[in-house]
Amino acid sequence: MQFVTITDIEAAAERVKGTAVHTPLLRQHWAEGRLWLKPESLQPIGAFKIRGAYNAIAALSEAERARGVVAHSSGNHAQAVAYCARAFGIPAVIVVPDVTPRVKVAATRGWGAEVVEVPIADREVVADRLARERGLTLIPPFDHPEVIAGQGTAGLEIAADLPDVDTVLVPVSGGGFASGVGVALKARCPGVKVYGVEPELAADTAESLRAGRRVEWPTADLARTIADGQRAQPSELTFAHLQRVLDGIITVTEEEIRRTVRTLAHRSRLVVEPSGATAPAAYLHHADELPGGRTVAIVSGGNIDPELLTELLG
Structure with missing residues (x-):
């Protein structure tokens, strides 16, 4: 198994420079000044996914890039691959679940990608088939x-x-995100504690870490959470990384996610999608389960459907 190293991440930082935004750390004085938010919602496609997508495409040979890329995603990786493919001037086909928020589907098409909508359980199979049939290179959302x-x-x-x-x-x-962030932080800040955060309704990783092995949840169970960006499950590669770099994992309820979207809008002036609210929700509602001290919560994205945002702010 190929574990990612700090050297790999440093090389990636050189590749993504000028494309991915170095997002700021925003100190939240209303949270007693002990919380900093890192708003990846400020990336060009509204989520952290641009970092991995651009690095993976940049690492391809010119011949591979010329043939085009394919990806499967619930939305943010879809937009990232579409955006990065456009930046490189290459074709992109994106397979998305038919339950993907329309705002994410529209944005993916807006970046020039061909979008194929399928039942959520079929997204990987269809992407693999298209890669074979069309000679495209698969850019997976995390297993790479x-x-x-x-x-x-x-x-x-x-x-x-x-x-x-x-x-x-x-x-x-x-x-993939927690794996990469964890590797970087453990190398640069040896004393830091890294905690993963999941919705209770999609807490397959929490169960897997307790069991010491990957425990797969039915797709229908994962689809229950409002956090549509957290309906995937770790691969063997990412789970092995998570076992190495996570010091713990917190699960948050649907109501805690909803309340945090509202709180960040009103107190932090940030538009955050439900998946982007889970890490801050862990700080706001589960502080007693955390080590404390200077805490950074990563806001992973802000691509929320306008109707849902209106509902959550109401």
Whole structure:
């Protein structure tokens, strides 16, 4: 198994420079000044996924890029691959679940990608088939060393901007983001504690870490959470990384996620999608389960459907 190293992440940082935004750490004085938010919602496509997608495409040979890329995603990776493919001037086909928020589907098409909508359980199979039939290179959302390394660049930024950070909260879905961020932070800030955060209704990683092995949940169960960006499950590669870098995992309820979307809108002036609210929700509602100290919660994205935002703010 190929584990991602700090050297891989440093190389990724050079590749994504100028494309991925070095997002700031925003100190939240209303939270007693002990919480910093890292708003990956400020990325060009509204989520951290641009880091891994760009790094993976940049690492391809010119011949591979020329043939085009394919990806499967619930929305944010879809937009990231479409955006990055456009930046490289290459074709992109994106397979999305038919329950994907329309705002994410529209944005993916807006970046010039061909979008194929399928039942949520079929997304990987269809993407693999299209890759074979059309000679496209698959850019998976998390199960890929270059994707993990690209996501880890967010961890490098945290270490540079707040080197004495005590705790970092990062959302977990397929596990690529938490894997990369964890590797970077453990290398640069040896004393930091890294906690993953999941919705209770999609807490497969929490169960897997307790069991010491991957425990798969039915797709229908994962689809129950409002956090549509956290309906994937770790691969063997990402789970092995998570076992190495996570110091713990917190699960948050649907009501806690909803309340946090409202809180961040009113108190932090940030528009956050439900998946982006899970890490801050862990700090706001489960502080007694955390080590405390200077805490960074990563806001993974802000691509929320306007109707849902109106509902949650009401």
